[in-house]
Amino acid sequence: MLVFVIRRSIQAVFVLFIMSVLVFIGVYAIGNPVDILINPLADQQERDRAIAALGLDKPMWAQYATFLSGAMHGDLGKSFVHSTSALGLILERMPATLELALAAMLIAITLGIPLGLWAGLRPNSVSGRSIMAGSILGFSLPTFWVGLMLIMVFSVMLGWLPSNGRGPTTQLFGIPVSFLSLEGWRHLIMPATNLALFKLALLIRLTRGGTREALTQDYVKFARAKGLTNSRVIGVHVLRNILIPIVTIIGLEFGSVIAFAIVTETVFAWPGMGKLLIDSINLLDRPIIVAYLLVTVTMFIVVNLVVDIAYSALDPRVRLTEAKG
């Protein structure tokens, strides 16, 4: 197990290194670094001074070393628009995004697994077929358009829910959250549902597939032959075995929920990192783009690493094949 963790950690650090090189090339080599790092409103004198101060006259590898050591100290430059640390701004917006993503995951899990189980147990019933048809629709619906339609129905036509923003927040351990107040929930529920739809469809399909496969296995037949009740066979024997891949997918998909939050946050004007990213791209506030990228990439790599380790802890077969290879 220890060998596996160490091997995976080294791999993660390697991927992080590669990604930092790619970000560096993207921002410093493809784009003109002078345009990116120096305020376009600066005059020629200021520009020359800044070029020297940033070390842009040095060779490429030396510039990369400077960039890397800055990044490791949490210094990713200052935002042009807000004139504060780009990394600080991203971290300030992160709780809103995490809250939205977690709420969406929660909706997807609490609805997706039971619905998938139902459809898997009754694949040919009307309800089972309807659930599957619904999941194809969930895959096909473009997220941003569903968001617009939710606003149209629930905010414009019915007037039940607010169409944008996060509402009032409450401090929880120093982090602003909105799920502690009713008004916060009214703001959260629509964007979270919107973000959850795609993952809900995915979880339904996964759970259904897993259930159908598990039902044909010998251990299920044996459990039934032993005379166990139906609820025990399904609740303990089937569910426990299909949960391993599902837990893994939930972990891996969390990263993609964070990425898709960019779209949902833009539609609902939710003040998270994704909205900040889109605003920054439109304002050409490049330090924030770099900061967003490095923060998200790091988050992804950490999530993937944790999932890998959790998976190998849940399923010894993975660990064994990896250790051999």
Place this chain on the structure above:
Amino acid sequence: MAREDSPFKRLLSDFAANPTAVFGLILLGIIVVAALAAPLISPQNPYDLAQLDVVSGRLPPGSTSDTGATFWLGTDDQGRDMLSAIFYGLRISLAVGITSTVVALAIGLALGLTAAYLGGRTETVIMRIADIQLSFPAILIALILLAVLGQGILKIVVALVTVQWAYYARTVRSAALVEKRKEYVEAARCLALSPLRIVFRHILPNCLPPLIVVATVQVAAAIALEATLSFLGLGLPITEPSLGLLIANGYQYLLSGKYWISFFPGVALLLTIVSINLVADQLRDVLNPRFQQ
């Protein structure tokens, strides 16, 4: 079912066994024809400024203009007939989706076959790059690429190709690895055929079924991704309005109850994606040898 029929005929009759899939195929056919024939069937040319009249801007569906024409799906803020705008938007969405899929397929195919045939270090490098790339969501990669490259129809194709190639490389490699070990490849080697001939004439045709499925799904994914990027303001420029851009244009009027500017282009987008996915779903079953008796 007559098994002596040609493989293509058999495929066709297997496909027709599922009415939902046939419905998807017919729907897709109508959409493609509508996109191709846009200039012929549109009530007006939505980009000919002479035909537009701001006075008939933001009219609800079914209203008539002062010249007597009916706007079946309403008009946008410029007085553009939404039905015509959707036909023209479909052209751009489909063109971008199909072009990027074909280019990505070619690149992924070449790299995947190279990896499978050569093996060793080449294979490790190509597949590791694909693995790392696939561990990040497509939308994030495309977004960042467009943030660096800027707007434009060519740039969005580049972004879509970049996010797609890895799917094909992975699919074709795993299929080719299986085929490579089969006897007919060994036989071809014994005949001293050139490696290129073995790869393209012998291995590739046998790897096509899974690739066709992945490519179909990816056309839908590419169209959806382009729409999303255009909605975020990073995809196509306003001069080439795809469905995503039409939806984005209606966003600002949504809160005042003028739903049709966003609603109908979205329905067109949804129907396109659903019909492609329905066809892909059935193709997956038909082309999968495991399901054939």
